[in-house]
Amino acid sequence: MSILRLQILVLLDELKKVTAVAEEIGVKQPTVSFHMKKLEEEWGVPLFEIKTGKVLLTGPGRILLRYAVEIDRLYREAEARFQSYREHGKHGFIVGCTDAASSLLFGLDWRTKETDAVQMRLELRTGTHDDLLEQLHAGAIDLLVSGSFPERASTGQLQFQELAQERLLLFMNDSHPFAGTASIAPYKLAGQRFVELADSALREALRGWELHEKVSLPFEWTTDRIDLVLGAATGGGMLAVLPASAAERCGSRMLHVPLPGQAVYLKITAAWRSDYWNPSFVQRIVALLSRSQTPA
Structure with missing residues (x-):
């Protein structure tokens, strides 16, 4: 089987x-x-047809396309990994991380505190939990750091380890009516304007708090980036609920207090494939991230 021929199949479907x-x-x-002809000979069925001057895939061609796309993706990923190793002389390790988890584990100076980190080349990718989980199963990332793993109990394909937990705080600018208030009753939050960080683990933690306090927080808009949440709270006068480590990113105008009522925590967990090729290496990264956590 030729990788080039499968790549040609993928490109013909696109172009x-x-x-x-x-x-x-x-x-x-x-x-x-020539490669199109050889590809059809190899698989023993017509894979291409010409219609109105365009090359289209036949039914069998579209079946093969599904596998060709995945093989091409894995081949390009392997090329990139080996190119990185040739250039840097270090094994590259890709960590996928939700934005909320990244704020907790990857503070502004975490690399300077961790002497182990200079011995490896880390790449950090952020995204939603579901997108990153798909990349983890596909092998596009080595480790997923998130807070929400509803599939944890139903799969043997992944291994998990809890890394940290952090209390959720209420963020506001210094001109907000609640600024300087010694005690905020939970029910008073129902009439305020909130901006939401779109993170499944954060939402899950807040749902438990809302049920306990019998309060529903009125989120006016949502974003998946902490910096935009903080911007809305700073310039827009909105309230936000974020993990305590987000305070590192705040400007002088921002204030934060514990979310009133029952204390609620965001838990962060690492997941990796059970068949990962170097178990000791992934455990080393997990240990590094565990030591980097901010105390709850």
Whole structure:
């Protein structure tokens, strides 16, 4: 099986023209046609058809496309990993992290505190829990750091380790009516304007708090970035509920107090594939992140 031929299949589905594919991979048009013919001979069925001047995939071609896309993705990922190793002489390790988890574990100076970190080349990718979980299963990232793993009890494909927990605080600017208030009754929050950090673990923790306090927080808008949440609280006069470590990113105008009522904590967990190729290495990264946690 030729990786190049599968890549040509993927490109033909995208570009629909032999000439365009030839230009994309830097070969002549007959070379692409040759590989198309060999691909059909290899699989024993017609994979391509010409309609209105375009190359389209047949039914069997679309079946093969599904696998070709995945093989091409894995091959490109392997190329990138080995290129990184050749350039830097270090094993690259990709951590996927939700924004809320990153604020808790990756403070502004965490690299300077962790001497182990200089011995490895880490790449941090942020995103939603569901998107990052899909990347973890596909092997596109090595470790997922998040707070919400409803699938934890139902799968043997992943291993988990809790890293940290941190109390949730109420953030506001210094001109907010609540600023300087010694005690805020939970029910008074129901009439305020809130901006929400779109994080599933944070939402889950807040749902438990709302049920206990019999209060529903009125979120006016939502974003998946902590800096935008803090901006809305600073300039827009809104309230926000964030983990305590988000205070590191606050300006002088921002105030924060514990969320009134029952204390509520955001828990952060690491997950990795059970078949990860280097278990000791992933455990080293997990230990590094565990030592980097902010005390609750």
